[in-house]
Amino acid sequence: MDNESLNMYYITDEFYSLEKIQELVSSKEVISISEESKKKIVRCAHYLADKLENESQVIYGINTGFGSLCNTVISNSELESLQVNLVRSHACGTGPRIPDELTKRILLLKAIALCKGHSGVYLETIERILWLYNNDILPVIYELGSLGASGDLAPLAHMSLPLIGEGDVVFKGELRKTIDVLKEFDVQAITLHPKEGLALLNGTQFMAAYLSHIVSFGFRVFDTANAVSSISVDALKGLISPFQANVNELRNQAGQIEVAKILFNRLKDSDLMAQKKEHVQDPYSLRCIPQVHGASKDTLDFCKKTIENEINAVTDNPTIFPEQNEIVSAGNFHGQPLALALDYLAIALAELGSISERRTYKLIAGDRGLPPFLVKNPGLHSGLMIAQYACASMVSQNKQLCTPASVDTIDSSNGQEDHVSMGANAATKCFKVLSNVKTVLGIEILCASQAMEFRRPLKSSDINEGLLSAYRKVIPFIEQDRIFSYDIEKSTSFLFN
Numbered sequence: 001m002d003n004e005s006l007n008m009y010y011i012t013d014e015f016y017s018l019e020k021i022q023e024l025v026s027s028k029e030v031i032s033i034s035e036e037s038k039k040k041i042v043r044c045a046h047y048l049a050d051k052l053e054n055e056s057q058v059i060y061g062i063n064t065g066f067g068s069l070c071n072t073v074i075s076n077s078e079l080e081s082l083q084v085n086l087v088r089s090h091a092c093g094t095g096p097r098i099p100d101e102l103t104k105r106i107l108l109l110k111a112i113a114l115c116k117g118h119s120g121v122y123l124e125t126i127e128r129i130l131w132l133y134n135n136d137i138l139p140v141i142y143e144l145g146s147l148g149a150s151g152d153l154a155p156l157a158h159m160s161l162p163l164i165g166e167g168d169v170v171f172k173g174e175l176r177k178t179i180d181v182l183k184e185f186d187v188q189a190i191t192l193h194p195k196e197g198l199a200l201l202n203g204t205q206f207m208a209a210y211l212s213h214i215v216s217f218g219f220r221v222f223d224t225a226n227a228v229s230s231i232s233v234d235a236l237k238g239l240i241s242p243f244q245a246n247v248n249e250l251r252n253q254a255g256q257i258e259v260a261k262i263l264f265n266r267l268k269d270s271d272l273m274a275q276k277k278e279h280v281q282d283p284y285s286l287r288c289i290p291q292v293h294g295a296s297k298d299t300l301d302f303c304k305k306t307i308e309n310e311i312n313a314v315t316d317n318p319t320i321f322p323e324q325n326e327i328v329s330a331g332n333f334h335g336q337p338l339a340l341a342l343d344y345l346a347i348a349l350a351e352l353g354s355i356s357e358r359r360t361y362k363l364i365a366g367d368r369g370l371p372p373f374l375v376k377n378p379g380l381h382s383g384l385m386i387a388q389y390a391c392a393s394m395v396s397q398n399k400q401l402c403t404p405a406s407v408d409t410i411d412s413s414n415g416q417e418d419h420v421s422m423g424a425n426a427a428t429k430c431f432k433v434l435s436n437v438k439t440v441l442g443i444e445i446l447c448a449s450q451a452m453e454f455r456r457p458l459k460s461s462d463i464n465e466g467l468l469s470a471y472r473k474v475i476p477f478i479e480q481d482r483i484f485s486y487d488i489e490k491s492t493s494f495l496f497n
Helices: 018-026 035-054 076-090 100-114 123-134 153-164 178-185 196-201 205-235 245-249 254-267 289-311 336-364 385-401 423-453 462-472 484-496
Strands: 008-011 030-033 094-097 137-139 142-144 168-171 174-177 319-321 326-328
Touching: 018 100, 018 205, 018 289, 030 035, 030 100, 030 123, 035 123, 035 319, 076 153, 076 196, 100 123, 100 137, 100 153, 100 205, 123 137, 123 153, 137 153, 142 153, 142 423, 153 178, 153 196, 153 205, 168 178, 174 178, 205 254, 205 289, 205 336, 205 423, 205 462, 205 484, 245 254, 254 289, 254 462, 289 336, 336 385, 336 423, 385 423, 385 484, 423 462, 423 484, 462 484
Parallel strands: 008 030
Antiparallel strands: 094 142, 137 168, 168 174, 319 326
């Protein structure tokens, strides 16, 4: 990689916001380590090396075994082998490979955490992690294997294998043996020093990568749900009064107030909204959009705070404090804060999908002057009947996926690790919920845009008509039955790609 021709970003002690992480992983910036961070890293590594050389202190994971083998002392001559064996033995991941984008996040988040200078790793080790990141040499990491307690052990072991020249990577879209890719770059595998294997494997970066991605994308889903639902409200001749500021401000819920304002502003200039209505109330899926969408927004805000704290944390063990001459064995790797947030977020996202499906159901029901299933000749044509079935399928699957993982635990390591967070399972479940909700909203706009054509020549607001005009360039009006799976895919891509 020609770093001279690319922008360079240096990891510092700054507080990393979710937006900054999103900016970095979405950009082509080359990531390096600031001089300030290098000094902290080197100081900590030297402190640990001096302590091992000059003292006979037994320190967990540095000169002992791991887990329930914590009381087994390892001789100084075997400390490097101990770390390599740790990485190999913990690489027990199974299931599907995780998406490349999440692997890249894991590399970045691990580097940021190690740059805090409390882990005892060598500078060369962090630089190798960033070398993989910058060259898009992505370790193969699997969905299953982490209990989210002693960190994400199995996933992070797979992340670490390429550092020692082992395991598999994805490079230029191909699955390759790490050793073959290193040879292409004329790069040697690194040697792990005492504590380095443990520092690499202990940590919450698998869970954190998922949560950071889902929260970032969750805000997009929230914005999209508000835009799409406003079109549905208009297509169903809904009332604007539930979105007035005065009634929503009485509830004192920030998300609700925000959503009501968004919906009101998207609908206030609509021709349809100006029409006299025969009904005095709308169904909850229209009337309670501020309450439901707003609660999900409040959840997103909570999860954003949680993940930002985690991004800027040290989550391996033991933790080294050179200034205080202390090495502390504790539990910062336990994933409970992330597990709870991921379970909470899955529910919040699922509810955006659940209420969306109810609006889709109303749109195809043949009510308020719309034809059944939104087709001109129902009977001969089934129209969007089964599109709603697809919504119902995904919404019901989301309900099943929202069974919380964080209330589960299971003994591991002969009972030494006797309470685990199951945060990694919460992460992969939440990721699936996110995917389903995106498609559910894709189906809602497919139905809402079709319904709007039956309201012509009346129009919605300028902002909604702009969205509909762009949508029509991708998805044509449904004159007769066709293979709607293609429309659903294009519709979802229109909203989120």
